Amino acid sequence: MSNQVTKSENSEVLPPVGNPEIRVIAMPANTNADGRMFGGWLMGMLDQAAGLVAARHALARVVTVAADSITFHAPVLVGDELSLYARLVKVGRTSMKIEVEGWRRVRHELETVKSISGLFTFVAIDEDRRPCRVPPINETRLLSDKADK
Amino acid sequence: MSNQVTKSENSEVLPPVGNPEIRVIAMPANTNADGRMFGGWLMGMLDQAAGLVAARHALARVVTVAADSITFHAPVLVGDELSLYARLVKVGRTSMKIEVEGWRRVRHELETVKSISGLFTFVAIDEDRRPCRVPPINETRLLSDKADK
Amino acid sequence: MSNQVTKSENSEVLPPVGNPEIRVIAMPANTNADGRMFGGWLMGMLDQAAGLVAARHALARVVTVAADSITFHAPVLVGDELSLYARLVKVGRTSMKIEVEGWRRVRHELETVKSISGLFTFVAIDEDRRPCRVPPINETRLLSDKADK
Amino acid sequence: MSNQVTKSENSEVLPPVGNPEIRVIAMPANTNADGRMFGGWLMGMLDQAAGLVAARHALARVVTVAADSITFHAPVLVGDELSLYARLVKVGRTSMKIEVEGWRRVRHELETVKSISGLFTFVAIDEDRRPCRVPPINETRLLSDKADK
């Protein structure tokens, strides 16, 4: 499952093992003036993928507080399948750090290419929007216990 | 892998085994006047998920020619994770039929609910946009051979 | 009026008589990777057109429960005028079946081409979102009584 | 037909006779911070409706050169049906003036309310984007000759 992803040894060639957190088709509505996918849209996809991992670990609402090391490795083109893989790498009292990678694939081809990556920090919040505690890193409850058997 | 998905016995309770074809967060921009996700947007997600399976089987561009049996089982709400599962169920000379299901999940909860399903027909096309042959149903090349080991 | 449309004898050549339910210009924001109008957007237009007929017949809020026989006859291109015609074909206790057709026209030409069609089922709901009764099929109140004289 | 619309005597109560040029459902994606439909979106709908009349009269591509007397009579709310009626009021050598009105209706009610109006000027252009002549005002070719019988 995505929150226990171990990267393949050659991360430039193969995407992480496991389910993508987010997978979308890159559409013309999200292009920049260049005809390629807009960086803001790509960063939004990273943010959503990381947020899914954070929310599932915390079993609480989460908010993005920071993003670092965002790297644009290769452009994503209109029509591409874009798969976002994310894994929890560090947990504080109320915060979580999540690594995310986006891999593109031309829909009718087999090759995948790493296109974007980043490191996001989320904080879990309670119903009054105050930070709340999150479980230790090795205690993510698995969707697969319920859903992937 | 998603193009050989076998449904769990109780499809009302558990989503199909395997990777989702498409997985997105339901955003306010795609709501209808009701505040729930717009049916047109949901049908578009089904279409994209089915199209990924079709393009990967045909290893060619594909176009949607028909959609049937689209059923709205339960509304999808803003903020939900929506996962689309699709599998190839029939192959003709140039056409492919794909079953698709969409399952929603509140991001910080574990339960998933089947929300929408349908049956899509695609035709593979060559560079001149003429229909072209597709492989038999049991000969889908696997991404997993390259990428999921 | 649109809810009593009778199809012309050659529906491949001429659009239905009467007002379109929905008429829009196909814009670049709704294209797919192909540069043509995205199937999800087209299905959304069918859904809206059918929903207008349903809501006007029921004089109540309505929700889409199913869609069948969606057929993509011809692509819709950026800049086209797209007119959606819909008519009520069957009424149950709380449900309504509506046939919809979409016809495209290049804005500065006269010819129209049938591009998409489908059959939608809606259910009328009351303020608590429970299904509520709808009038018999021949008792649609006419907007034209008030507005089209 | 819409290009020969004659206004009803009480234009505050009844919309113009004939087909709307544009008819859409007001969606949440086009609201402003107020929760009502954004003025820019409304002006865009006026522009599209006027442009349809201009292009059909000129049987040529057209571009907007000016807009005047845009008046916001009443807000348009999410979920409303919005119908845009337009008629050609003046023709120059290469330019056309078109009056447009937008009328809203709650989808499950019968009453319509005039919400926005304006006067748009278009110029017909040829393939090199140079202004080109348009027919006199009483010589619009009718779609209805082909399509509305």
Next chain:
Amino acid sequence: MSNQVTKSENSEVLPPVGNPEIRVIAMPANTNADGRMFGGWLMGMLDQAAGLVAARHALARVVTVAADSITFHAPVLVGDELSLYARLVKVGRTSMKIEVEGWRRVRHELETVKSISGLFTFVAIDEDRRPCRVPPINETRLLSDKADK
């Protein structure tokens, strides 16, 4: 500051002095079928710029009631920087008239070109959405007193 802009003598060559009210990059999502920026989107940008000046003068919520003299001087292309300059030109008891101009610039060039202009009328409203008084024209409070030193 933008609410006391004095136009340069040759307004065809140089944009108004002072901060733009709105400045955006023209994105593909807002193009028309022509590949240029859609008139509705451009009018929306004028509306937003004028609204900022009105709200800052009234220190109250404002609503657009009319727009006049909208002129499309030159097309805005995808990728352009578009800067909207606005200034208050007349104040009534509850209403304000604001002149707006939009200037485009290719992002990696220095030349600017006036592309669109218009005159907008806003009314200030109180919390019950009733018109409320606005200060005389020479009494706009300056953001610069707080923020631009």
Next chain:
Amino acid sequence: MSNQVTKSENSEVLPPVGNPEIRVIAMPANTNADGRMFGGWLMGMLDQAAGLVAARHALARVVTVAADSITFHAPVLVGDELSLYARLVKVGRTSMKIEVEGWRRVRHELETVKSISGLFTFVAIDEDRRPCRVPPINETRLLSDKADK
């Protein structure tokens, strides 16, 4: 001018001196499930603002290659004016580092609040999309020489 911005001493209270690179109204279409502005949209605004500074310095097309230290200081709410200030902080042979800050303001109030900041790296590219040299940091040509007198 924005490319020589010097921060005010108390950057938590006052936005940078000079023109914003980008200034927009936060619209409902760009909210997340929370009703606040989506992080991906905010990062996109930072990217556009930084890109304007980079393109104007290089007088060439530029592409984003990295983003670091993105911090979400305070949420941006629907209807807010959001002003993005950016300044060039470092120049390499073909690359440029740009600091960006986003400040929100309720449209009918005077107070501004710093909401988001980050550090972006761009590379200038020539017509064949190969990296090309950029001028030293103190040689930005000023728009103000042409346009702000």
